[in-house]
Amino acid sequence: MTAVKTKPGHRDKSTGVSISLSAHVVELAARRRTTRIFAVTPVNMDDVLYCVRVAAEAPSGANRQPWRFILVDDPERKAKIREACEEQEKRLHESVEPGLGQWFKSKGITWQKPFLTEAPILLAVLSDQKMPYATESTWLAIGYMILALEERSLSTLTYTPSYPENVRAVFGAPEEYRLEAILPIGYSADPKPKEKRRAFQSSIHKNVWNAQA
Amino acid sequence: MTAVKTKPGHRDKSTGVSISLSAHVVELAARRRTTRIFAVTPVNMDDVLYCVRVAAEAPSGANRQPWRFILVDDPERKAKIREACEEQEKRLHESVEPGLGQWFKSKGITWQKPFLTEAPILLAVLSDQKMPYATESTWLAIGYMILALEERSLSTLTYTPSYPENVRAVFGAPEEYRLEAILPIGYSADPKPKEKRRAFQSSIHKNVWNAQA
Numbered sequence: 097m098t099a100v101k102t103k104p105g106h107r108d109k110s111t112g113v114s115i116s117l118s119a120h121v122v123e124l125a126a127r128r129r130t131t132r133i134f135a136v137t138p139v140n141m142d143d144v145l146y147c148v149r150v151a152a153e154a155p156s157g158a159n160r161q162p163w164r165f166i167l168v169d170d171p172e173r174k175a176k177i178r179e180a181c182e183e184q185e186k187r188l189h190e191s192v193e194p195g196l197g198q199w200f201k202s203k204g205i206t207w208q209k210p211f212l213t214e215a216p217i218l219l220a221v222l223s224d225q226k227m228p229y230a231t232e233s234t235w236l237a238i239g240y241m242i243l244a245l246e247e248r249s250l251s252t253l254t255y256t257p258s259y260p261e262n263v264r265a266v267f268g269a270p271e272e273y274r275l276e277a278i279l280p281i282g283y284s285a286d287p288k289p290k291e292k293r294r295a296f297q298s299s300i301h302k303n304v305w306n307a308q309a
Numbered sequence: 310m311t312a313v314k315t316k317p318g319h320r321d322k323s324t325g326v327s328i329s330l331s332a333h334v335v336e337l338a339a340r341r342r343t344t345r346i347f348a349v350t351p352v353n354m355d356d357v358l359y360c361v362r363v364a365a366e367a368p369s370g371a372n373r374q375p376w377r378f379i380l381v382d383d384p385e386r387k388a389k390i391r392e393a394c395e396e397q398e399k400r401l402h403e404s405v406e407p408g409l410g411q412w413f414k415s416k417g418i419t420w421q422k423p424f425l426t427e428a429p430i431l432l433a434v435l436s437d438q439k440m441p442y443a444t445e446s447t448w449l450a451i452g453y454m455i456l457a458l459e460e461r462s463l464s465t466l467t468y469t470p471s472y473p474e475n476v477r478a479v480f481g482a483p484e485e486y487r488l489e490a491i492l493p494i495g496y497s498a499d500p501k502p503k504e505k506r507r508a509f510q511s512s513i514h515k516n517v518w519n520a521q522a
Binding site: 128157167 | 331332333334335337338339341343358359361362363364365366367368370371372374376377378379380381382383386409412441442444445446448449450451452453455456457460467469480481482483489490504505506507509510512513514515516517518519
């Protein structure tokens with residue numbers, strides 16, 4: 097068991113009430129880091145539902161709310177999902193373009209995805225491709241969701257399966273749904289620090305391309 | 310001038326300091342609504358930069374941070390952008406599929422986009438399509454950004470230009486960049502309430518498709 101630190105905005109488990117002090121968005125965003133190794137500490141389902149509730153408030157193309165979530169806590173289901181994903185990952189890693197392959201190597205990323213069985217919860221996020229801007233809207237909602245996860249001291253990784261159309265079937269989802277991501281959810285046991293970001297100012301142009309703000 | 314209400318997390322203009330009480334993510338998400346009519350009240354550039362800073366903390370495919378932002382406050386530039394967008398909107402509205410056309414009509418949405426000149430600031434968001442998951446990562450970052458805008462009491466609309474490849478040129482952006490959205494930013498003068506969302510529970514399946522949580 098890994099100790100879980102209580103942070104602002106985290107529900108106090110001993111009293112069951114929320115700590116009223118909450119973090120500014122920039123604090124959540126800056127603190128939040130990708131996690132590939134999860135503690136065995138169980139996750140309170142109410143915390144996960146809170147995050148879905150947040151995501152479901154997101155705007156979407158013509159307000160069609162194209163997202164669907166599959167919440168997986170059954171170990172047998174998780175094992176099947178991992179198997180289906182790793183099969184496709186093997187294909188990717190055999191044929192990856194050199195630049196990305198180099199990055200995978202530098203980060204120790206292989207075709208193996210243990211977090212798909214080790215995280216207490218998997219949340220598959222799908223989008224109805226019949227809806228306008230289905231993928232864009234759904235990723236915006238994922239942005240909402242991962243800030244909410246951070247607020248509850250939960251960690252995740254926006255894992256995008258390779259060849260998602262071959263993984264969709266393991267969830268039994270209809271053909272018109274695109275499997276956008278699988279979010280493993282739990283408390284982090286990953287010692288890796290957050291990946292560095294460019295200074296945000298360097299991503300801004302003023303009025304036209306290449307003019308600095 | 311429309312009165313601007315100070316909300317938790319909003320910087321107090323008289324003292325220049327932040328109000329330390331900040332809102333929970335669910336409060337920001339629930340409160341936030343799409344705005345198409347903006348007050349003439351000027352926007353503090355520091356607030357906009359705060360939101361870009363938040364967006365730039367988002368995770369992205371292989372941490373490539375594919376997003377670029379063009380911050381437009383020059384009225385002449387805004388007029389050119391509006392003109393370029395409306396030209397493409399006319400094309401869309403002439404050939405829109407009936408379902409979406411009906412929705413446009415019910416919401417009073419036409420080819421005219423006055424918010425592109427009326428909002429004090431436009432923030433164009435582009436993604437480098439050479440990067441992995443460029444569009445997905447950029448929309449996740451937009452999700453971060455619009456929660457940050459709400460925290461600063463600023464409103465926006467995730468306006469997606471029709472035929473964005475024909476609008477990109479007005480920004481002078483290179484070909485490999487996709488114009489994902491133009492966010493008009495300002496204080497809301499839009500009386501419309503937030504569009505209703507489905508109950509979030511109805512978007513969740515448990516373990517497999519069609520099983521309820």
